[in-house]
Amino acid sequence: MFMSAHTKEQFDMFISQLKETNTTLGFYCDFEKINNNVESISIKLNQLNYLIGQVDMDAAIRRLWDENRNVFSILEILIAVRTSDKKKAIMADGNVKLINSLFDSVDGVIEYVHGTGLDEVFRNKQIKNLVDYVFGVETGLDTNARKNRSGHLMEGQVASMLDNAGVTYRQEVYSTEYPELSVLGEDKKRFDFVIETRLRKYLMEVNFYSGGGSKLNEVARAYSELSPKINAVDGFEFVWITDGIGWKSAKNKLEEAFYAIPNIYNLTTIDEFIKQVKEKL
Secondary structure, eight states, rough: OOOOOOHHHHHHHHHHTTTOOOOOOOGOOHHHHHHHHHTTHHHHHHHGGGGGTTTTTTHHHHHHHHHHHGGGGGGGGGGTTGGGGGOOOTTSSSSSGGGGGGGSHHHHHHHHHHHHTTHHHHHHOOOOOOHHHHHHHHHHGGGGHHHHHHHHHHHHHHHHHHHTOOOOOOOEEGGGGOOOGGGGGTTTOEEEEEEEEEOOOOEEEEOSSSOOOOHHHHHHHHHHHHHHHHHTTEEEEEEEEOOOOGGGGGGHHHHHHHHHHHEEEEEETTTHHHHHHHHOO
C-alpha cells in the first residue's frame, strides 16, 4: 500500500510559501561578462570605426581590407549575431550562405554591409563609436542568458545557506562516483549538491521556476521516479529543493511529487533540512 510522504495540509502550506521571484537587481545583466566580451574585440572595433562617416563606403572597405582584413571577422556582432550561432541568409544571387562566410572576401564584406543596412548607418553617423555600440548589443544579448542565471542563482542561494550553517557540500557531482547507484541504470546523472554525513549521503536537486511550462511537469515526474530509487539504496537519500510561483501552473503534478518524495523543501522550509543534516554530522 502506498504511504504518502506528506499530508494535504503540508502541501497546501508548501504552495502558499512559494516565492514570486528569487532575483536581485544584479540578476538582469552580467556587466563583467559583457565588458569582457567587448574588450576581447575592442581593437578590431576601433579599427572598424574608420568606416563611420565615409561617403564612398565600398572604397573605404577596400582600403581597410588591404590594411587589415581580420577586422571584418567580428562584423556579425554589429547585427546582434554571434559567429558561433552559424546563422544563414539568402544572398543577392539567391543562394543561401553562412553569414560569416562573407567575411572571407572583400566583395563578401561589401555585400554584407550593404545587405544589412550598415552602410547607411555608417555613412549617416548613426553610430558614433562601435565600442560603445557593441557594449549595448552585448547587454541586449545578455538577456538571453537570464534563464540559465536563474538556475544558478537558486544554487547560489542554497550554497550560501549551507555555508552559513557550516555544512560541507560538493556541487555538480555525478552518480557514477557511487557504484551503489547502479540502480539508476545507464544514465549518468549529475546532482546539483551532495552532502555526506556519517550516516547518509544526500543527493540534491535545486531549481526555481517563476513561470510555468511543460518542463515543470517533466521535472516533477522525473524526480518522483528518481527519489524512491535512490532512497532504496542504503545510506543514500534524494533531496529536492524547489521554489517559485511557476509551480502554481503545474500544481497537480507537484502535488503528486510532494506525496512521493519525503525530502522536498522550498526556500522557506530548507532550514528544516539543514537542521536535520547538522544533527547527523
